[in-house]
Amino acid sequence: MTSRATSNAVDPDCLFCKIVAGAIPSDQVYADDAVVAFRDIAPQAPVHVLVVPRRHLSGIDDLRDEPALSGRLLAAAAKVARLEGVDEAGYRVAVNHGRHGAQSVGHVHLHVLGGRQLRGELG
Ligand code: TR5
Numbered sequence: 214m215t216s217r218a219t220s221n222a223v224d225p226d227c228l229f230c231k232i233v234a235g236a237i238p239s240d241q242v243y244a245d246d247a248v249v250a251f252r253d254i255a256p257q258a259p260v261h262v263l264v265v266p267r268r269h270l271s272g273i274d275d276l277r278d279e280p281a282l283s284g285r286l287l288a289a290a291a292k293v294a295r296l297e298g299v300d301e302a303g304y305r306v307a308v309n310h311g312r313h314g315a316q317s318v319g320h321v322h323l324h325v326l327g328g329r330q331l332r333g334e335l336g
Contacts, residue, residue, distance in 0.1 A: 218247045218279070224307035227256075233249050247267060248266055250264045263323070290306045290323045305331050307335075308323055309324075
């Protein structure tokens with residue numbers, strides 16, 4: 214049986230849905246039945262990986278009633294950090310949402326950033 218976390222609603226016009234489907238190539242670093250992680254095309258740190266749900270959700274606002282999938286995304290971010298070797302030194306997980314949050318791709322994603330000392334300011 215497919216759980217809500219792993220169901221596969223797709224937006225055919227969405228960039229990250231196309232990456233998840235393999236229709237647009239990516240440098241994938243992790244995947245499971247609910248989540249895919251791939252390197253950001255314009256990295257802002259030596260390690261910059263995007264963690265996205267396979268299912269299309271526009272932004273973090275759509276995760277309000279999705280505790281299982283939210284947990285899967287966070288768990289995947291921590292796995293990516295370990296796979297990338299930044300877990301001991303530390304890293305940042307960030308989610309941009311909407312206009313003021315400077316979200317540019319409308320498929321919810323966690324940025325995993327690390328590999329150097331990151332600046333302290335977030336806003
Ligand atoms: O600004 P937000 O938080 O929405 O983050 C979107 C991220 O997607 C940015 O850091 C972009 O650099 C990244 N991005 C954009 C494209 C892209 C990508 N990462 C991997 N592969 C990508 N492709 C193939 N095309 C993009 N336009």
